[in-house]
Amino acid sequence: xxDLSSKTIEAMKKTCPICGTRYIPKRSNQKYCSPKCAKExxxxxxxxxxxxxxxxxxxxxxxxxxxxxxxxxxxEGKEYNFVRIGNC
Numbered sequence: 253x254x255d256l257s258s259k260t261i262e263a264m265k266k267t268c269p270i271c272g273t274r275y276i277p278k279r280s281n282q283k284y285c286s287p288k289c290a291k292e293x294x295x296x297x298x299x300x301x302x303x304x305x306x307x308x309x310x311x312x313x314x315x316x317x318x319x320x321x322x323x324x325x326x327x328e329g330k331e332y333n334f335v336r337i338g339n340c
Contacts, residue, residue, distance in 0.1 A: 269293070 265274045268285035270292050275285040284290040 261276065264276055266277050266282070267274055268283075268289050270284060270289035273285045284293060
């Protein structure tokens with residue numbers, strides 16, 4: 253087996269976003285140092301979304317699609333004719 257220098261090992265290490273521990277990942281896409289930290293990350297996502305209904309998610313999705321379509325249209329150079337309502 254090939255010996256790895258300490259510099260190579262240090263370069264391979266990642267920092268866990270939950271606990272801040274430096275670790276050597278077992279997979280290239282590993283984000284957390286342990287299953288415990290991965291579970292804690294999921295818990296925080298659930299806590300942030302607590303109280304939202306399916307209707308809220310649909311509304312957010314619709315807004316994101318509208319923004320994406322607007323940006324796509326702007327990139328293609330499409331013009332918009334806005335109608336002013338009231339004395340704004």
